[in-house]
Amino acid sequence: MNGIVWQAKGLVLSYPSRDGGTEAFTHVDFDISAGEFVVLKGPSGSGKSSLLYCLVGLLTPTEGSLQYRNVDVTRWSSKRWAHLRQTEVKFMPQIPAIIPYLTVREALNLPAKDEKSMANTHRLLDRFGMMNHQDYYPHQLSVGGRQRFSFIRAMATPARAVILDEPTASLDDVMTQYVIEELTHAANSGTCVILATHDPRVQSENATILYMEKGQLKRRGLDL
Numbered sequence: 001m002n003g004i005v006w007q008a009k010g011l012v013l014s015y016p017s018r019d020g021g022t023e024a025f026t027h028v029d030f031d032i033s034a035g036e037f038v039v040l041k042g043p044s045g046s047g048k049s050s051l052l053y054c055l056v057g058l059l060t061p062t063e064g065s066l067q068y069r070n071v072d073v074t075r076w077s078s079k080r081w082a083h084l085r086q087t088e089v090k091f092m093p094q095i096p097a098i099i100p101y102l103t104v105r106e107a108l109n110l111p112a113k114d115e116k117s118m119a120n121t122h123r124l125l126d127r128f129g130m131m132n133h134q135d136y137y138p139h140q141l142s143v144g145g146r147q148r149f150s151f152i153r154a155m156a157t158p159a160r161a162v163i164l165d166e167p168t169a170s171l172d173d174v175m176t177q178y179v180i181e182e183l184t185h186a187a188n189s190g191t192c193v194i195l196a197t198h199d200p201r202v203q204s205e206n207a208t209i210l211y212m213e214k215g216q217l218k219r220r221g222l223d224l
């Protein structure tokens with residue numbers, strides 16, 4: 001095992017359109033390792049979300065190959081991807097995918113069987129100001145509350161990889177800082193973290209910055 005979690009080679013994604021197809025991104029190549037904190041930056045419409053969707057199997061690349069831990073997952077079935085997302089690759093989409101009839105507590109599987117997960121979930125609820133919101137249904141939360149809840153759900157149990165799409169868009173500066181600290185800590189513990197954002201507040205000393213522009217990916221230095 002070489003520690004590489006994701007490997008993309010010549011990855012292309014095009015959306016069907018009336019005049020033959022719109023390329024969301026073209027010829028993307030990268031290796032992302034365990035413990036790496038990747039910040040994917042770039043203007044709106046540059047292809048960031050589309051790339052994240054491919055990494056979690058919600059979209060299938062049009063060309064190229066994608067490996068996850070040395071396994072070719074380019075043409076995996078949606079069933080295999082769903083299993084991977086339930087077990088080791090946590091995804092936080094830009095618009096929280098929340099089940100309307102579960103309270104925060106139910107959606108977080110509380111009380112958790114394992115004591116460590118339970119303690120960690122409580123720590124996160126407390127840190128993100130949601131301790132008193134455990135019996136709330138999603139429609140009773142603010143937009144920022146739903147985003148915090150969605151983040152807590154992604155971070156509650158240890159994962160091999162966490163992929164997040166604009167996780168700080170509806171958060172204030174303090175909560176944004178907490179999100180960065182949590183992700184930095186996860187990466188330091190060996191989790192592969194990939195975050196797409198155009199939020200200039202998202203800065204982390206040890207992050208790898210990938211910059212996307214018009215569907216092209218570039219690896220840049222530390223602070224872009």
Ligand code: ADP
Pocket residue numbers: 015016022023024042043044045046047048049050051
């Ligand atoms: P970003 O996340 O950087 O804002 P996106 O990945 O959402 O970028 O979009 C990249 C390009 O793909 C844009 O030109 C966008 O209009 C197009 N696109 C995104 N989703 C779809 C879709 N479902 N159907 C067609 N085109 C899409």
Ligand code: MG
Pocket residue numbers: 045048049050094165
């Ligand atoms: Mg996006």
